[in-house]
Amino acid sequence: xxxxxxxxxxxxxxxxxxxxxxxxxxxxxxxxxxxxxxxxxxxxxxxxxxxxxxxxxxxxxxxxxxxxxxxxxxxxxxxxxxxxxxxxxxxxxxxxxxxxxxxxxxxxxxxxxxxxxxxxxxxxxxxxxxxxxxxxxxxxxxxxxxxxxxxxxxxxxxxxxxxxxxxxxxxxxxxxxxxxxxxxxxxxxxxxxxxxxxxxxxxxxxxxxxxxxxxxxxxxxxxxxxxxxxxxxxxxxxxxxxxxxxxxxxxxxxxxxxxxxxxxxxxxxxxxxxxxxxxxxxxxxxxxxxxxxxxxxx
Numbered sequence: 001x002x003x004x005x006x007x008x009x010x011x012x013x014x015x016x017x018x019x020x021x022x023x024x025x026x027x028x029x030x031x032x033x034x035x036x037x038x039x040x041x042x043x044x045x046x047x048x049x050x051x052x053x054x055x056x057x058x059x060x061x062x063x064x065x066x067x068x069x070x071x072x073x074x075x076x077x078x079x080x081x082x083x084x085x086x087x088x089x090x091x092x093x094x095x096x097x098x099x100x101x102x103x104x105x106x107x108x109x110x111x112x113x114x115x116x117x118x119x120x121x122x123x124x125x126x127x128x129x130x131x132x133x134x135x136x137x138x139x140x141x142x143x144x145x146x147x148x149x150x151x152x153x154x155x156x157x158x159x160x161x162x163x164x165x166x167x168x169x170x171x172x173x174x175x176x177x178x179x180x181x182x183x184x185x186x187x188x189x190x191x192x193x194x195x196x197x198x199x200x201x202x203x204x205x206x207x208x209x210x211x212x213x214x215x216x217x218x219x220x221x222x223x224x225x226x227x228x229x230x231x232x233x234x235x236x237x238x239x240x241x242x243x244x245x246x247x248x249x250x251x252x253x254x255x256x257x258x259x260x261x262x263x264x265x266x267x268x269x270x271x272x273x274x275x276x277x278x279x280x281x282x283x284x285x286x287x288x289x290x291x292x293x294x295x296x297x298x
Contacts, residue, residue: 063260063291066138068109075210078110083215085157090219093161094174097219098181098212099188100157102203105210111153114138119149123160142265142275142287179216181207195288254298258289271297 062068079101086097086104107124108116115121119136127135127146134149150156164170169191176183185200185207193199207213208227217224256267264287268275275287281296289295 062106062109062113066109066114067261068113070110070112074112075105075110075206078105079210079212081111082153082157085154087215087219089157089161090178090216093165094178095161095164096179096181096184097215098179098207099184099203100160101210101212101215102181102185102206103160103188104157105206106199106202115147116153119147120153120156121147121150122153122156123163125156125159125163139265140263140287142263179213179220179222181213181216192288195290197290197292254296255294256297258291258293258295260291262289262291263287264289267295267297273297 058072060070060072062070082101082104083097086100089095089100090097104111104122107113108122111117111122115124115136115138118138119134121136124140125148126140127148131146131148135146136149137144138147139145140147148156148159150159164173170188170193172191173184173187176187182200182204185203188194188203189196189199196202211224211226213227214224216222256271258267264275264278264284267273267289268278271278278284278295278297279287
């Protein structure tokens with residue numbers, strides 16, 4: 001009997017302890033929930049991100065034997081690719097490396113023009129009578145003209161140097177200082193390399209914008225002083241009235257002003273003329289024309 005009473009007391013004590021546990025557990029859960037809620041409400045601050053200025057990668061259109069859209073990054077990469085060849089040609093042939101690179105940029109559209117891609121021709125040199133190598137056909141002053149084709153771009157750079165050295169009309173250029181890029185730019189146009197009156201200004205602009213004169217100085221051993229290009233370039237000092245090929249009577253219906261992309265061939269087709277007739281009317285000895293030039297078409 002006593003055993004039964006003791007057993008009953010133990011059962012009651014155990015039952016009492018079990019009934020108190022849920023209250024404790026509930027209290028703990030509430031505390032945990034409150035702690036988590038408080039933590040969730042704490043403000044979260046994002047780690048600051050460093051901001052770097054973007055490069056000024058400008059875009060421009062180069063009009064040579066084809067129209068090419070290029071960026072300043074593309075031109076810089078072109079310079080890095082061919083600067084050593086240009087300096088080597090300066091040492092060997094006496095042509096400023098800055099002029100070589102500027103002409104390469106302008107004539108090849110920084111290596112992206114049709115002739116540069118299809119024929120590795122970076123200087124727009126046509127076949128002429130003394131060319132014995134491969135060639136391609138390309139519309140320029142006339143339809144499907146003959147241009148030189150090279151196995152690689154370095155051969156185009158070498159041929160460009162030989163072309164200038166071997167033609168008598170460019171002899172005056174070699175009387176200038178090797179690093180006098182301004183005289184060379186003007187002399188190239190005067191000698192007939194290009195008929196565009198702005199050709200010298202374009203070459204000088206590339207040289208000064210992309211610091212190409214530094215490569216002349218590396219060859220000559222002179223100190224290079226970068227040009228401050230933060231100010232807008234001066235307008236060309238070219239005087240249209242002094243060009244004998246241009247008729248200043250802009251209201252004359254018998255005249256046509258040459259636009260970008262025009263050739264004597266395309267103009268002759270537009271006005272139902274033969275190319276030879278168009279050349280005769282304007283006293284032209286070759287097919288070279290320049291933007292803004294006024295031609296007699298009637």
